[in-house]
Amino acid sequence: MNLELKLDRPLIVFDIESTGVNPRHDRIIELAAVKLNPDGSEETKTWLLNPSVPIPPETTQIHGISDEDVKDCPTFSERAEEIFEFFENCDISGFNADRFDIPCIEEEFARTGRNFGSSQRRHVDVQRIYHRMEPRDLSAAVRFYLGHELIGA
Numbered sequence: 001m002n003l004e005l006k007l008d009r010p011l012i013v014f015d016i017e018s019t020g021v022n023p024r025h026d027r028i029i030e031l032a033a034v035k036l037n038p039d040g041s042e043e044t045k046t047w048l049l050n051p052s053v054p055i056p057p058e059t060t061q062i063h064g065i066s067d068e069d070v071k072d073c074p075t076f077s078e079r080a081e082e083i084f085e086f087f088e089n090c091d092i093s094g095f096n097a098d099r100f101d102i103p104c105i106e107e108e109f110a111r112t113g114r115n116f117g118s119s120q121r122r123h124v125d126v127q128r129i130y131h132r133m134e135p136r137d138l139s140a141a142v143r144f145y146l147g148h149e150l151i152g153a
Helices: 055-063 076-087 095-109 126-133 140-147
Strands: 011-018 027-034 042-048 093-094 123-125
Touching: 011 095, 027 076, 027 095, 027 123, 076 095, 093 095, 095 123, 095 126, 123 126
Parallel strands: 011 093, 093 123
Antiparallel strands: 011 027, 027 042
16 A cells, blocks of 8 residues: 655554553563654564563463563563664554553553653554544444444434
């Protein structure tokens, strides 16, 4: 897909896989990011990280990453400088990023003594856009599951 974005600074679209669903307590296992630059160029980075805590089996069933997969990987702390530099002076985006991915990365940086500075960045949470474009109501459910419009309800 060719997007013609008018950016005044880079936008990073990123996703996190973690040890669980609590952004304050769980740890990042994988961080994938695409940086879209104002000149139209792109940079892609993926970090596979050792969370320094066991990955619950039920979490491994979701994303497929096990303790064995990350046992020899660096920790977030060991890659913090590189990750920080990649995200520096960039706006951020992701799916459900405001409620999960951004708090996760903020916590990981806080553990290393750094401030990720999400309040100084513009955020685009694609989930919010999706939910505005694809309503979650009875009419939408009837349209999706039954293939016709709900009339007179």
